[in-house]
Amino acid sequence: MSSSQKDTRLKILIVEDESITALDISVELTQIGYEVCGMEDTASGAIAAVLENKPDLILMDIRLGDGGDGVEAAKQILRDHDLPIVFLTAHSDGQTLSRALDVSPYGYLVKPFRTQDLRVTIELAISKHSADKAKEQEKSQEALTDPLTGLGNRRCFDETLTREWLRSEREIQPMALIMVDIDHFKAFNDTYGHARGDECLHAVAEALKSCCNRPGDLVCRWGGEEFAVILTRTDLSGANKVGLALIEAVEALGITHSGSSTAPHVTISAGAASTAMGVESQNLLLKQADEALYKAKKSGRNRLILADSTGLD
Numbered sequence: 160m161s162s163s164q165k166d167t168r169l170k171i172l173i174v175e176d177e178s179i180t181a182l183d184i185s186v187e188l189t190q191i192g193y194e195v196c197g198m199e200d201t202a203s204g205a206i207a208a209v210l211e212n213k214p215d216l217i218l219m220d221i222r223l224g225d226g227g228d229g230v231e232a233a234k235q236i237l238r239d240h241d242l243p244i245v246f247l248t249a250h251s252d253g254q255t256l257s258r259a260l261d262v263s264p265y266g267y268l269v270k271p272f273r274t275q276d277l278r279v280t281i282e283l284a285i286s287k288h289s290a291d292k293a294k295e296q297e298k299s300q301e302a303l304t305d306p307l308t309g310l311g312n313r314r315c316f317d318e319t320l321t322r323e324w325l326r327s328e329r330e331i332q333p334m335a336l337i338m339v340d341i342d343h344f345k346a347f348n349d350t351y352g353h354a355r356g357d358e359c360l361h362a363v364a365e366a367l368k369s370c371c372n373r374p375g376d377l378v379c380r381w382g383g384e385e386f387a388v389i390l391t392r393t394d395l396s397g398a399n400k401v402g403l404a405l406i407e408a409v410e411a412l413g414i415t416h417s418g419s420s421t422a423p424h425v426t427i428s429a430g431a432a433s434t435a436m437g438v439e440s441q442n443l444l445l446k447q448a449d450e451a452l453y454k455a456k457k458s459g460r461n462r463l464i465l466a467d468s469t470g471l472d
């Protein structure tokens with residue numbers, strides 16, 4: 160093992176106003192294999208230490224020096240940081256404990272405690288906290304996904320567009336946006352029913368996705384039969400290439416559409432715009448792509464229209 164190897168031990172902050180107790184705990188933690196990244200005896204010291212030392216877990220005495228309240232300190236810390244806090248208390252007063260567990264539900268220890276209990280309580284707190292975090296992540300992923308197509312939903316689109324817009328400004332790189340609409344989709348639903356309509360949306364989504372493989376490219380379901388494609392580090396000629404590929408990919412599905420006056424199969428129309436044209440806001444980019452899509456619809460569908468810069472002022 161080289162000396163430069165990163166210390167992977169979990170970091171624990173001890174907040175305890177009785178210095179002998181704090182020292183005892185510190186020795187025990189080190190023996191178990193944790194790193195003690197700080198010892199504090201006041202609420203304000205604890206808050207500062209979290210910022211500075213970024214612990215993985217805090218052992219928080221409920222009654223602190225200067226009459227400080229460990230539960231309040233925990234509440235304040237958890238406003239800005241997401242980590243498990245295990246409370247330490249000298250007496251198991253039920254009301255205080257339930258107030259503490261409301262703030263951080265990762266357990267408590269009644270002093271004095273055995274090393275074995277210290278270890279088990281910390282292990283449980285760490286694993287429960289990481290399970291909670293994973294669950295939360297899964298939930299937020301669900302909130303950003305369109306259940307029918309598995310693509311990002313409108314909210315995902317909005318968040319990504321803002322993030323990529325800021326990134327493209329920072330990196331002085333162009334980005335492009337393609338708006339896509341399935342041609343005569345209402346007629347498709349009317350002819351084949353909504354179940355087939357859903358299958359069609361799913362198949363089109365897959366086809367669009369297959370054309371956007373670069374990291375940073377994102378296809379979202381904008382709503383109804385409309386999709387939006389965000390292309391990072393892409394100018395208008397790049398968007399042109401991708402847009403044409405999208406149209407080809409959907410045609411290649413060969414989904415029969417007898418209700419279409421454009422083609423005997425399902426087709427899409429698309430409009431593309433790029434920031435390389437000097438577009439000044441993300442809303443304007445969206446508007447330009449949308450107007451280009453409108454023109455594609457007007458001029459016969461099953462085609463891509465590029466926004467041009469002549470309309471800019």
Ligand SMILES: [Mg+2]
Pocket residue numbers: 175176177220221222223224
């Ligand atoms: Mg105390």
